[in-house]
Amino acid sequence: xxxxxxxxxxxxxxxxxxxxxxxxxxxxxxxxxxxxxxxxxxxxxxxxxxxxxxxxxxxxxxxxxxxxxxxxxxxxxxxxxxxxxxxxxxxxxxxxxxxxxxxxxxxxxxxxxxx
Amino acid sequence: xxxxxxxxxxxxxxxxxxxxxxxxxxxxxxxxxxxxxxxxxxxxxxxxxxxxxxxxxxxxxxxxxxxxxxxxxxxxxxxxxxxxxxxxxxxxxxxxxxxxxxxxxxxxxxxxx
Numbered sequence: 001x002x003x004x005x006x007x008x009x010x011x012x013x014x015x016x017x018x019x020x021x022x023x024x025x026x027x028x029x030x031x032x033x034x035x036x037x038x039x040x041x042x043x044x045x046x047x048x049x050x051x052x053x054x055x056x057x058x059x060x061x062x063x064x065x066x067x068x069x070x071x072x073x074x075x076x077x078x079x080x081x082x083x084x085x086x087x088x089x090x091x092x093x094x095x096x097x098x099x100x101x102x103x104x105x106x107x108x109x110x111x112x113x114x115x
Numbered sequence: 116x117x118x119x120x121x122x123x124x125x126x127x128x129x130x131x132x133x134x135x136x137x138x139x140x141x142x143x144x145x146x147x148x149x150x151x152x153x154x155x156x157x158x159x160x161x162x163x164x165x166x167x168x169x170x171x172x173x174x175x176x177x178x179x180x181x182x183x184x185x186x187x188x189x190x191x192x193x194x195x196x197x198x199x200x201x202x203x204x205x206x207x208x209x210x211x212x213x214x215x216x217x218x219x220x221x222x223x224x225x226x227x228x
Binding site: 041042043044045046091093104106107108109111 | 160219
């Protein structure tokens, strides 16, 4: 099946710093990528939909100035958590839409811990 | 009310037992339904799609009842490796007419030897 990578897999940072997470589709072109966040024992929550070459669409309650998304190519989308705070600590997962609209291939996730 | 609701769990069952997961969804316009499996600290992985006629894949059987807006997953002869969180996922139509995957909170399954 299709492969999606994420980097880094784990990051620990100080409060106030910015963290960039990369999501790459390795063997297919993804015009649409999704960014999710998952807190412990909770379901995945969609943060934003990233479309190649255009602005991301953010879900209600997600600050676009805090979570910067760039989808510069058909194989790469980045999420930057700006001025991270401890409450931003979470499991961030990206997914890329495959050929079938309903098919999403997930990256392995990035665990962020803000101290 | 949550858009996708699942049994809160966890389910603790002995190896070899049959396990049933239940899921209900609120959006009657939902078109596609899935069961995902998520291991601890890992990303979700598609287990199987759910079709109206019901479908089976080895020890796993999924069923959909559109009238009741209910989805089920049955695992027979459970193995230790089946221990994971099982997520019910619905492809629902949004207000802007685009479709979005809506995730249930998941039900944790613990298989005991």
